[in-house]
Amino acid sequence: MIGQLIFGTLLLAAVALAICNARKIFQNIRLGRDERRFDHPSKRWRAMLLVAFGQKKMFKRPFAALLHLFVYLGFCIINIEMLEIVIDGLFGTHRVFSGLGAFYALLIGAFEWLALGVLAGCIVFLMRRNIARIRRFSGTEMTPWPRTDANLILTAEILLMAAFLTMNAADHNLQLLGAPHYTQAGAFPVSGWLLPLLPDDVSSLIGIERFCWWFHIIGVLVFLNYLPYSKHLHIVLAFPNTYFSNLNPKGHFTTMESVANEVKAMLDPTYTPMAIAATLRFGAKDISDLTWKNLLEAYTCTECGRCTAVCPANMTGKLLSPRKIMMDTRDRMVEVGNKVRKNKELTEDGKSLLDDYITREEIWACTTCNACVEACPVNINPLEIIMELRRYAVMEESQAPASLHAMFSNVENNGAPWKYAQADRANWVDGN
Template sequence: MISQLIFFILFAVAIVFFARNAKKIYRNIKLGRATQRTDNPGERFRIMAMVALGQQKMFKKPLAAILHVFVYVGFCIINIEMLEIVIDGLFGTHRVLSVMGSFYDFLIYAFEWLALAVLVSCVIFFIRRNVLHIYRFGGRELLKWPRTDANIILITEILLMAAFLTMNAADGKLQQLGADGYHTAGAFPVSQYLVGLLPDNINGLVMVERFCWWFHIIGVLLFLNYLPLSKHLHIILAFPNTYFSNLTPKGKLNNIESVTAEVKAMLDPSLPPPSGEVTRFGVKDVQDLTWKNLLDAYTCTECGRCTASCPANITGKLLSPRKIMMDTRDRVTEVGKQIDQKGSFEDDGKSLLDTYITREEIWACISCNACVEQCPVNINPLEIIIGLRQYAVMEESQAPSSINGMFSNLENNGAPWKYAQADRANWANQ
């Protein structure tokens, strides 16, 4: 009964903490402006199924995709066993689902091979990240905590899979020895090779089996509560994020609605003047972004595919689309913490533009959409960059001299070039 009580307390505390952190993230995402992303539900479900569940865009890099599928599928399916662990923990039973007979043996058989696949894949990922130093795992935005965060997750998954296989090995040996409470159940194709490393006496085996059982469940509960603090939150958010994808063509940029209404009223006097007061043109801080932009930020996997494909970054410019998303997440988290402390947000003298993202970064972007195309979970850094540019130009009248020259030509000549409209067709006479 003491063991069951301890388990219940740990499980309840873990769920409560996770729910509290999830509520804060939801609140932070809702700080963004409204945007319509509920049209065409059939197409949205198709995109979610292909991109989030099927991981379609991951296969642009086949090796990484196959390893990621092993980790994703293996870790999710193995944690189906959590249902049995929870029941056993609450009611003091042991392998309660073994009543399914031969099907249960098949499940444990499959779980063991998947656990091995997860373990091997995570070891390879760890080597790729820390030994091979692949280009997209570099960058100034990954120097400190983000690098540690990735390694913590990989090491945790390796340890959890090792504990799972060791637990099964001890359990299988206890079954062979006829220990009390360890009835014959399951098939152990992988863990059977670990039996020789375990003690031969029943008491020692029970200690190993119980230690690994508790280590596994506590590790999973800690992992659950680590997710809201980690880039691995994408395990959950990839599904809503891909569902709410932008269905318009990638090359289409959205105009500011208030500006569009103003221009239409100027061109057509019969239209009523725009109603309502515009508080800000463009984006200065996270509250000016849409909730989908903030959902993007929390969903970012920090994989670096966007940055590795960015022409500006490749040519040595300061811009990194991954950093744009990480900075946005850091800023909205900071705003959320102030709301937790003070009840509401008060101007703290900081903003997304300048404090987190520099002017040099936003003007280095060539708006090619390479980052949007490469992202495995349909994140759109370009929307944030364009919003920051709009603020710089429309609110502050600050833009690079080359951009100001283009604006002047548009105003005077109706085109980005310095030639008069009457001379536009002169090239045809050459």
């Protein structure tokens, strides 16, 4: 009964803390502007099923994708057993679903093979990061914490899977020895290999089995509450993020209705401007100027570096890293969110996303080629944030690189980027 009380208390505390952390994340995302992303539900479900569940875009790098699939499927499916662990912990039972007979044995056997896949995948991922030192895992934005975060999660998953298999091995041995409370149930094709490494006396085996049981469940509860502080939050947010993907063609940029109204009125004297809400700011200077979808993407970023690896600006030595854009946006969002909860309102703190987190050099290095958008395995769009920051710099501050000012002047005076008048645009055909 004491064990059940301790387990129940830990479970309630972990779930309550997880709900509190989830609420903070939701509040932070709500700092962004409203945006409609509920149209074409069938297309959105399809995008989520293919990209988030099916990991379609991961397979552009087959080896890493296969390992990720092992870890993804294994870790998700094995946690189905958490239902049994929770019931056993609350009611003092042991393998409460063992009455399923052969089907239960099939499940436990499948869980063990998946656990082995997770174990192997995480070990290879650790080697790729720390021994092979894959280039895309480095960069100025990859400070000690992001690297430590990745290693912590991989190490934790290895320990959890090792505990799961050791628990099953001890349980299996106790079943063979006829220990009370350990009824014959399950199949152990992988953990059976560990039997020669375990002691033969019942008391020691019970100690090992109970220790691994508690280690596994506490580890999962700690992992649940560590997610909000880790890039691995993408294992949850990848699904809503892909559902709310931008369904427009990648070269399609948004139009500000207030600006479109003015342009249409200038071009057509008969045009009647639509009644729209006043625009507080053109483009984005800080978090509150971005949309909630931009902020959701910042939380969803996996920091895998695929976007930066294909960025032509980054390849040529420019300062731009699309991954850094998303990480900076997330850091600023968390900072602002914490201050809002402390002050009970959104107040100026003398800082902004542009300049204090993301520099002008970064946003103007972008070629708007959409390579980063295409490469992202969970449909994140760093280009939207870059374009909004550019829009603010140009429309609010009239600041842009000198090379662009001549083009802006030509567009204003000639209606085209070139220095000659529209009437002369066809002169090149003369004499042909």
